[in-house]
Amino acid sequence: MENLTIEGTPKTPTIKFQPEDGKLLIQGRSIPENSIEFYKPLVDALDGYNGSAAVDIVLEYFNTSSSKCILDVFKKLEKIKSEGNDVEIKWHYEEDDEDMLEAGEDYQAIINIPFKIVEIEE
Amino acid sequence: MDINIYDFYNRMGRDNILLSFKGNVTSELLTSVLQIMESKMERLNEPSRVKKKVYNILVEALQNLHHHMDKTFEELGAEFNTVIFMIAKMDTHYSICTGNYIKTANAEKLESRLAKINSLDKEELKAHYKEVLNNGMMSEKGGGGLGMIDIARKSGQKLDYSFQVVGGDLSFYSLNIKIAQ
Numbered sequence: 388m389e390n391l392t393i394e395g396t397p398k399t400p401t402i403k404f405q406p407e408d409g410k411l412l413i414q415g416r417s418i419p420e421n422s423i424e425f426y427k428p429l430v431d432a433l434d435g436y437n438g439s440a441a442v443d444i445v446l447e448y449f450n451t452s453s454s455k456c457i458l459d460v461f462k463k464l465e466k467i468k469s470e471g472n473d474v475e476i477k478w479h480y481e482e483d484d485e486d487m488l489e490a491g492e493d494y495q496a497i498i499n500i501p502f503k504i505v506e507i508e509e
Numbered sequence: 510m511d512i513n514i515y516d517f518y519n520r521m522g523r524d525n526i527l528l529s530f531k532g533n534v535t536s537e538l539l540t541s542v543l544q545i546m547e548s549k550m551e552r553l554n555e556p557s558r559v560k561k562k563v564y565n566i567l568v569e570a571l572q573n574l575h576h577h578m579d580k581t582f583e584e585l586g587a588e589f590n591t592v593i594f595m596i597a598k599m600d601t602h603y604s605i606c607t608g609n610y611i612k613t614a615n616a617e618k619l620e621s622r623l624a625k626i627n628s629l630d631k632e633e634l635k636a637h638y639k640e641v642l643n644n645g646m647m648s649e650k651g652g653g654g655l656g657m658i659d660i661a662r663k664s665g666q667k668l669d670y671s672f673q674v675v676g677g678d679l680s681f682y683s684l685n686i687k688i689a690q
Contacts, residue, residue, distance in 0.1 A: 398540065418543075418568050420536050420575055448561070450568050451655035458642060483558050486565065486663055493635070497643050 391432045399425055400446060404432055409440040409472075417449040417457070426456035433463035439473040440464055445507070446479075446487065454490070461498045468500055475501045482506055529595040534575045542571065546596060553598070559690045563603050566663050566686060567596070569656045570605050577609065584612050589679065603688040608681060616672045616680040626657055627667045634662050664688050 388406035395401035400415035419425045442464065449457065461476070468474040476498075478491035491504040521529065527549055528542065546567060550560045574592045582590045589610040597604045611619065629637055638658045661668055669685040 397544070418572075420539070420572060448565055448568065450565075450572060451659045452572065454642060454655060481557070483556075484561060485558075486561065489635070489662075493639050493642065497639060 411442045414445040417453040422452040422456045442476040444478050477503045525597045527596045531593040573656050605686040608683045611682045613680045626661050
């Protein structure tokens, strides 16, 4: 499988997925009007992946349209985990950003994957 | 009557309006408005907590307008497809006001959804959000009914909305969101 790299823009995050070691990074802002279209390449890549995964989510902002797509990504990871792979998600948030902390807690409650919420040192 | 732009200028100053717009909401417009608001808040030296809250809520409020534009055009035509929004910085809070036309029949459905959101406390809102996120259907553009719940959660205030019937089948929907600073 090939690496997936999507460069960030003011409205969409940087996405890096390396199937070789299972590293996945989503970083930046995720506020596109059409998030389904934006997340499709990642969801498709995860569909065809079977291996361990170490996921870092480092988002500054995300809109509710992205929140459904991020859940889709997590559901794909849940399936990968159920096939016997190690999967871990780290949700990063800035110290004073209570909304981003709460958003992490929401996902933590919904999905069945080891899920760490980590404070970013400013 | 001639337009007096100076009156309009003073009025905007008096009402502490940082930005106002009437017209069609395009993706490009949203990008510009968000950039303008970000740099205005930067210049006002807002704490990052306030900046983030205002930005987040603004994204949801404006994308709501954007998402419903196609439907409004289909149902009501180009004449009623323009919206208005205003962002003001008051002494104690930011205010984001939006207004758009809506079919009266749809207004009733929306009103009951908003009333439901307003009946929930903080914990119930969190549970409702998770339920819609996890079970709710995704609309074509990905909205799926989370926007207003998110605005209520992040602003920490009841939604302040009103519907004005302007013709039998035509209503004007106004939303006034306050964000404490």
